[in-house]
Amino acid sequence: MATHSTTPSRLVLVVDDDPHTRNLLRDLCEASGYRVVQAEDGVECLEKLPKENPDMVLLDLMMPRKDGFAVLKSMRDDARYKNIPVIVLTAMGDMDGKIRGMELGADDYVTKPFKLIELQTRINAALTVKEYRQRLTAAEEELAHLRALDPVTGAGTYAQLKASLDGELARSRRYGRPSSCLMLVLEDYQGLRYTLGRDGSTALVAQFAAAIRDALRGADRLFRLDADEFIILLPETDLKGAQITARRLYEVVRQVKPTVVPVAFELKLRIGGAVFPHDRVRSSEDLLREANNSVKALRSRSDNARVFDS
Numbered sequence: 001m002a003t004h005s006t007t008p009s010r011l012v013l014v015v016d017d018d019p020h021t022r023n024l025l026r027d028l029c030e031a032s033g034y035r036v037v038q039a040e041d042g043v044e045c046l047e048k049l050p051k052e053n054p055d056m057v058l059l060d061l062m063m064p065r066k067d068g069f070a071v072l073k074s075m076r077d078d079a080r081y082k083n084i085p086v087i088v089l090t091a092m093g094d095m096d097g098k099i100r101g102m103e104l105g106a107d108d109y110v111t112k113p114f115k116l117i118e119l120q121t122r123i124n125a126a127l128t129v130k131e132y133r134q135r136l137t138a139a140e141e142e143l144a145h146l147r148a149l150d151p152v153t154g155a156g157t158y159a160q161l162k163a164s165l166d167g168e169l170a171r172s173r174r175y176g177r178p179s180s181c182l183m184l185v186l187e188d189y190q191g192l193r194y195t196l197g198r199d200g201s202t203a204l205v206a207q208f209a210a211a212i213r214d215a216l217r218g219a220d221r222l223f224r225l226d227a228d229e230f231i232i233l234l235p236e237t238d239l240k241g242a243q244i245t246a247r248r249l250y251e252v253v254r255q256v257k258p259t260v261v262p263v264a265f266e267l268k269l270r271i272g273g274a275v276f277p278h279d280r281v282r283s284s285e286d287l288l289r290e291a292n293n294s295v296k297a298l299r300s301r302s303d304n305a306r307v308f309d310s
Contacts (some may be wrong), residue, residue, distance in 0.1 A: 003079050004179070008036075010033075010035065010053045010055045010056075010127055011036070011037065011052060011053070011055050012029045012033045012034045012035070012036050012037075012054060012055065012057070012123070013036075013037050013038075013039060013045065013048060013049070013052060013054035013056070013058070014026055014029070014036055014037070014038045014039070014043070014057055014058045015038075015039045015040075015042065015045040015057060015058065015059045015063070015068070016040070016058075016060040016063070016089065017041050017060065017061055017062075017279040018060075018063060019040070020042070020091075020240065020297040020309065021060070021112075022092070023037050023186075026038060026121075027056055027125065027168055027225065028119060028120055028123075031120075032120055032121075032123065032124065032197055032296045034055075034088060034127075034173040037054065040063075040066045040132070041063045041064055041066060042063055042065060042066030042067055042071040043065045043068055044210055045057070045066075045071050045114050046066070046071060046074055047099060049075070049080075049232075050170050052078070054084065055084070055085075055127060055130065056084060056085040056086070056087070056123070056126055056127055056130065057075070057084060057086045057087070057260075058123070059071060059072065059086050059089065059106075060086065060088075060089045061088055061089065061090055061094075061097050061101065062091070062097075067105060068088055068089075068101075069100060069101070070106060072086060072088070072101065072104040072106060073104050075105075075188075078106040082105070082309055083130070084130075085107045085108075085126040085127065085129065086106050087106070087107060087108045087109065087119075087122055087123065087126055087127070088101040088103070088108075088109045088110075089109070089110055089111075089112055089113065089114070090107045090109050090110070090111055091111070091112055093153060094111075095195060096281065099224065107128055108122050108125075112124055113144070115293050119220065127296055146226065150209075150224040152202055152206055152224075153205060153206055153208075153209030153210075153222075153224055154209065154210075154213075155209055155213075155222040155223055155224040155230065156223040156224070157219060157223065157224065158223070158224075158225055161225070161231060162222045162284055164221060164233055165181070165225070165233065165265045165284035165287060165288070166284050168233060169276055169283070169284060169287070171235070172276055172277070177235075177236055178236065178237060178238040178239075178257040178275055178276065178277065179233070179234065179236070179237065179275070179276050180229070180234040180241065180242035180273060180274065180275045180276070181231055181232060181233050181234060181242075181247065181273065181274055181287055181288070181291050182232040182242060182246055182249070182271055182272070182273045182294050183229065183231055183233065183271070183272045183273065183288070183289065183291040183292055183294070184212070184229070184231075184232065184249070184265055184269055184270075184271050185228060185229055185230075185231070185269055185270050185271075185272075185295050186208070186228040186229075186267070186268070186269050187228075187268040187269055187270065189201075189227055189228035191299065192204065192267075194256055195205045200258060203258075203259065204256065204258050204259075204267065205227075207256050207259070208253060208256050208267060209222065209224070209230070211252050211253060211255070211256050212230070212249060212252065212253070215248060215249055215252045216232065216251075219235050219236070220232060220233065220234050220235070221233045223253050231288070231291070232245075232249075237275075238275060239273075239275040242275055242279055242310060243307070246273055246308065247307050247309045249271065250269070250271055250306060250307050253269060254266075254267075257265045258270065259262065268297065268306075269306070270295050270298045270305075270306050270307070271290050271295075271306065271307045271308065272289040272292065272293070272294030272295035272296075272297070272298060272308045273291055273294055273308050274287050274288075274289075274290030274293075274294060278290065280282070294308040295308075
């Protein structure tokens with residue numbers, strides 16, 4: 001049989017009470033380029049799992065002390081081993097064993113006496129499926145991470161915001177602690193784009209977000225709702241604390257200047273806010289609505305106010 005040098009690190013745990021069968025399986029796996037460890041019954045198998053951390057298990061069902069069914073159940077009940085591929089070895093005609101193995105989470109089965117080529121194909125297939133599942137999981141995690149962050153500012157996105165607000169309000173209700181949110185709206189965003197250009201305005205917004213994030217506490221979270229709208233979630237913060245934070249952030253933002261092009265441009269914004277608990281706030285949507293209303297109130301005032309004060 002040809003040796004596959006591309007998979008030397010894969011480790012197969014062979015579990016069978018018959019030494020002849022174990023040696024036959026060992027030779028088959030090693031001929032395919034896999035490393036092999038052996039266990040002569042279910043007890044030894046469970047002892048070796050944490051020590052060896054195999055990539056897959058070839059598991060005989062009928063063994064003394066602890067049979068393959070008990071081993072398979074233990075593996076699928078343990079988060080450390082639930083995703084390790086298991087091929088069970090059953091006796092010819094043992095349909096009950098095949099069905100029970102399927103119920104317990106076996107990935108495949110091979111009937112004794114087995115054909116070497118068939119078993120080799122099943123082993124290769126199970127390990128390949130595991131590898132692709134790992135790649136898929138990594139890709140899904142990376143995709144979820146990318147979806148969760150605004151590519152320009154690194155802030156959380158609209159998709160994340162509601163879940164974060166719901167979680168924070170639930171925590172506030174449970175422990176009787178306040179939570180606040182701030183809404184930051186950049187003024188004349190289109191004028192900013194016209195003056196600085198696409199690249200210049202993008203760079204400035206990124207600077208803006210970085211300055212905001214540097215001024216926040218570790219538990220605070222920044223989200224970007226739109227090109228010119230940001231939300232800051234402030235756990236454990238009452239109305240007075242939110243107002244103090246808003247004024248501090250406004251002063252921070254005033255120091256942000258364009259660096260991409262040499263042009264005089266002042267970044268302007270208004271900051272509104274809302275707090276929970278409040279008579280008009282029963283949900284995440286209510287909290288955002290109140291914060292938005294406070295921004296609207298700032299725009300309607302005649303004193304050119306930029307930060308909410310009530």
